[in-house]
Amino acid sequence: MKYFSALVLILLLLASNTALAQKTATGILYHDENHNGRLDSSEEPLPKVAVSNGEDVVLTDHQGRYELPVNDDTIIFVIKPDGYKTPVDKLNRPQFYYIHKPNGSPELEYQGVSPSGPLPGSINFGLFKEEQKDNFDILVFGDPQPYNMKEVDYFDRDIVDELVDEQGYEFGISLGDLVGDDLDLFKPYSESVARIGLPWFNVYGNHDMNFDVEHDSLADETFEATFGPATYSFNKGKVHFIIIDDVIYPNPNGGSGYIGGLTDKQITFIENDLKHVPQDHLIVLAFHIPITVPGYASDSRTINSYFLEENRNRLLGLLSEYPNTLSLSAHTHVQQLQFVSDGGWTRETPHLHYNVGTTGGDWWSGEPNENNIPPTLMRDGTPNGYSIIQFEGNKFVLDYKVAGEDHSKKMSIWGPKVLPQREWFNADLYVNYFMGNDSTKVEYQVKGQDNWRQMTKIELGDPYVTSLRNKWDLSESLIKGKRPNNAVASSHLWKTRIPKNLPEGEQTLIIRVSDMFGREFFDEYNYRIVKR
Known part of the structure; x- marks a missing residue:
């Protein structure tokens, strides 16, 4: 009987601690008309805007207010509506989130998130108005992946130089492997990309991880400290963008290394997020590891170790609800356009998956040219460069620009x-x-x-x-x-x-x-x- 009473007491204490850990974040979304980063009495609240904790998605009420449950490892973020833009920091990284980690990240080789302290009474987000556009262009980078400052310099001169102050683009996305394992290079990479002068969204890749962790939830601590959440979404025109961390580390199938896949929390977020997206909108997913198997991968071991099949099928099942979809990835250091009609995909028209060629090409290899930059031609014959996507309403056109060449080089x-x-x-x-x-x-x-x-x-x-x-x-x-x-x-x-x-x-x-x-x-x- 004493044993039973002690057990009940322990369970009650555990439940109490769990309840204490689960809190409610609340705040107001508003139009920051004077761009001062503070909610002023004259500024309008923004109703019916989605806000998320990475799993739940809620809409602000008529006063712009939201409520979301949080624990001690939560990022609250706004799902930016069309017609508005988020503030950016001095390196043009969008600031649309608040990290709640009262104790910060654990001690790691590379610095993670600093302790955030107690949950604020109100976590407010200000947005700026911008011109609504149904037609717009964006830039997409695959794997810059510099392993040292010399390769950061290659990226800076070979890719960024020709885009500095280039007109006609709304924003850019880098599809992961922003660096090559040395997370101290996040800063010089970000400083280089900032020169382009556009808001820049960054995807988490398998070379952007904290390897000295035992659980996947801690593998992105330095990435979060630098760029914010690794899974989130936003709107522009009639396009809904979902940025996804699809790297699971350590590999749940056993052994060392990582595998492509999603957590249940991420899939729940995507499902909840899509509930607020009109059926006639284009859904664009951006992640690092492709959900398709590279065309050159023929052995079963490679195929079976690429992406968790159940995750892939669940994701494709959610996407199948929409007639207009596109997914983007990098990782392979080749360029492929693949049509997906199997697994969880249920529509008659296949889903288009674009595995984008990389800015770093074949890992910055080859005999350097007269500018002391290696040609880094990819293994499939694609020169290094970057993608341009032109959106017209819920339709799109894909293009590829070879680094250092005229746009006519196809x-x-x-x-x-x-x-x-x-x-x-x-x-x-x-x-x-x-x-x-x-x-x-x-x-x-x-x-x-x-x-x-x-x-x-x-x-x-x-x-x-x-x-x-x-x-x-x-x-x-x-x-x-x-x-x-x-x-x-x-x-x-x-x-x-x-x-x-x-x-x-x-x-x-x-x-x-x-x-x-x-x-x-x-x-x-x-x-x-x-x-x-």
């Missing part, structure tokens, strides 16, 4: 320069259209002729990539820089036999690409016919 062409006239000679021409997929058509025409001939889509290593790698392996002296990785099967490569039954002399083939967005792009390939 493809690379590889083939022999000299061919024997009408002789037996297996000469193939390869076209790598960086934004290509199964719906892309690639054709060629001999200049001066009228007929177009279709090229064949293939999935193998780009021979141009292989030739660059061979240079390193065949060289009898060390080459400056870091040897690139070997070619992998490209998902956007086409080939054809080069015509040899032409007159002697210089010949030109015109290449025409027709893509899924109704655009046409042209390029030329020159070669010479020689009679033996």
Whole structure:
């Protein structure tokens, strides 16, 4: 009987402690008309705006007030409505959240969140009005991933320099692996991106983690201290953006390392969040690890260890409720456009997943150019660069900008320069259209002729990539820089036999690409016919 009484007492104490840990955060959302960061008596409250604790989502009442449960590890954030913008800090990082960690982060190798102290009586959020736009463009970066200050400098000069004060973009998103394990590089990375002059949202990647933790909930402490919540959402025009931390560490399947996936809390947040999004809006998800398996991953071990299948199916099931969707990822250091119609996806029209090429390319590898920047060509033949997304209402167009090149650079062409006239000679021409997929058509025409001939889509290593790698392996002296990785099967490569039954002399083939967005792009390939 004494044992039973003691047990009851312990359970009551535990329940009491849990109840004490669970508190209610309250505050007001308002139009910060004078941009002073304080709620003034003359400023209007903002009703019917969503606010979240990372799981629950509530709407502010007619006085702009909200209430949300919190514990001692909670981030309260606003889900920004269209027609408003959030304040940014001096490095253009949006300030739309409040971190409640009374005791701060545990002691870690890299600094986490400082103790926030007791829960404030009112956590208020001020928003600024902005012009409502249904048509707008954004920038998207895949994996900058610098491992040291030299690579931060590569990123700064190769990517950021050409975008400083560039007009016409509303904001930017980096899709994780902002740095390469050294979290002290968050600051110089942020200082570089801030030069672009746009609000910048950052996704959490597997190289942005605190590795010296035993639970996934603590792996993003330094990221939170620097950028805020790792999972949240916001609105712009008729587009609803959801930023997601999809890295689980340690791997729940056992062993070391991480795996792609979501927690139950995140899935609940996404479900609650979508309840407040109109059906005719475009849903854009941005995360780091793709929910699709890379085209070059063929062994079952790679496929089964990529993303937790149950999480993927639940996420796709939620997305299936909306006719207009797009998801963005990075991580693979190749570029792929994949159409998802399996798992939890229930719509007849497939979901488009864009695995974005990286700003860091093939991990800043290759022989440095005259500016002492490595070419860092990706293994699938995509040059390093960044994506541009153009939104028109709930529709979108995807584009890719090669770093340091004109906007017209959309493809690379590889083939022999000299061919024997009408002789037996297996000469193939390869076209790598960086934004290509199964719906892309690639054709060629001999200049001066009228007929177009279709090229064949293939999935193998780009021979141009292989030739660059061979240079390193065949060289009898060390080459400056870091040897690139070997070619992998490209998902956007086409080939054809080069015509040899032409007159002697210089010949030109015109290449025409027709893509899924109704655009046409042209390029030329020159070669010479020689009679033996």
